[in-house]
Each structure stands twice: as structure tokens, then as C-alpha cells.
Amino acid sequence: MKATSNTTAKISPELVNHLHSVRDYIRFGTSRFNEAKLYFGHGADNAWDDALALVLHALHLGNEGREQILDAHLTPGEGRAVLALFVRRISGRIPAPYLTGTAWFAGLKFSVDERVLIPRSPIAELIESGFSPWLAEEPTAILDLCTGGGCIGIGCAYAFPDAEVVLSDISTDALAVAEQNIAQHKVASRVSAVESDLFQNIDQTFELIVSNPPYVDAADYAAMPEEYHVEPALALESGADGLDFTRRLLREAASHLSEQGVLVVEVGNSAVHLEQAFPDVPFTWLEFERGGYGVFVLTRAELLEHAGAFA
16 A cells, blocks of 8 residues: 655655745645545545644644744754655555544544544534433443444543443454553543453443444445555454444344433444345434434334344
8 A cells, every 4th residue: 555656755855955844844745645645534634634733743742823833944853754754644545643643532632543443433523412312311321332442432431420431342452542541531430441242241231322333334445545444444344234243233232221221323334224224223313513424323212122123
């Protein structure tokens, strides 16, 4: 997954003699990223924002005061550090958050690396709204199933400060990142991580189960931009129609929900396959102000009512 040598060769360390300001480097990165036809879908949707994120990271600067530093000059060492990140972004098609080691989700900063998906789920909006109006009352127990780096579950811990949250994943690598984020956010007293294949190692019930499971079907996965193939395939692929995991989840979720419990699941493009597979199930499909689709809600009662369809 490498760009052409011509594209990479244009980013020479000697360019530090010609690029001077933060603005210069952002402009240069933007031009090279567009030239290389990179894909932007992991925290930014354009080349400028991607280049900006990499420049700020290389200079150890936060997100504040961007306008004030645009005309600041870089030292030669700083310039070479920025250019090295640009080369990695282009030649490896590595998403910017993997290069910076950080991503933002639901207004919170998380550590990420290539062991986990980069968070981008529209479920962030549900967290920020307290899952209104789907929860009858504030939950005391929440499960983030297929947690990856723990972003959804830790976000829920912030939204519901009295809730106990379980982060579950089959991947020990992903859970290592989740543990890092638990420590980073200082929520270890209420948030725990469990290695489990679906509910295999989970023996309690929850008022809220949230899941952003693997749901990409085989055709979509093959056609995805190279940046997505840097992410763990285990967290993306789920069979020919993208529903291998979701079918199992629908069969088993009711027994792990409290009487008034709610299941929230993201299935993305595989929503059409889900509707075709279970035409009589009353999935409630959510709409999002900031974009995103393919997230449904089912209550425990609805899961039980249609248990025969999932068998």
C-alpha cells in the first residue's frame, strides 16, 4: 500500500530550506495529500485538516491558538519532523490519528493505535444527549460490546456518572488500548474491561447495551480505501452480508438486558441487509445532526417478541 515513488520523492528533507512557517507546512502538506489522492475519513474530511493535525502534533501544540501560530517559523529539526509524518501519511496511507496517537470522540480525547479502530461512530451524538428518549431512567449498568479502544463506553461513563460500565472485546490487543484509556480518563473505579466473545464471559444484565461491532460486508471491505485496510480487519469484517456478529447479538442480547433495557447497535451500510433478513422486526433507525446512519434501537421487549426470527 505505497504511493508512487514520484509522490514520495517530492517530500525531501531539504525542503526545510524552502518552507518556513506553520502556514507553509500546512499548505505544502495539503498539496501533497491532494496530489496523492489520500482518503480522509478518520477525524478529518479534507487534506488541510489532516495536514494541520500532523503539524500541530509534530510541534507539540494543542488545538488552541491556531491563528496565532500560523506565521511562526519552524526550526530545521521541527520541519524535518513534520515532513517525516507527511511521508508516512502518504507512503503508508496511514490515517492521521494513528500517526498522532490520539483521536477525539464525544468531546473526549483518546489514545489510539493500529490495534483499534479510529473512533468515528455517530453514537457519539447519542452519548452527548444521554440516549434520550430511549432510556426510561439513568442506567446503573452499561455494556459497550466490541469496545475497541473503549471510546463509547468511557463516553457513557462521563454521560452517566453513577453507572458501572463494562468494556468488552474479543481482541486482547484492543483491550490493552482500552485499559490505557481507562487509566487516562481516571475512571477505573467504575469502568472495567473484559475479554469476551460476545456474552461468553459476561454474566450480568444491563439497562443499556451499546455496540459498534464489525459490520462491513465482503464486497464493501474489498472496495474500501487503503486507509481502512490499515485498521484491524477483525473490527470491520463480518461475513458476506456484514451481519455475522449482529445475528448472534440479536439472538443473545435479551437475556443480558434488564426489564426496561435497550440495545443500540451500529450496522452502517449493512442496514439494508438487516432489513431484508428480518423484515418483521421493528428496528428504530436513528437520524443524526452531524451525519451518520445505520444505527438502530431495540428494546428488550421487542427482542423477546421477535426471538423466533433471530433463532
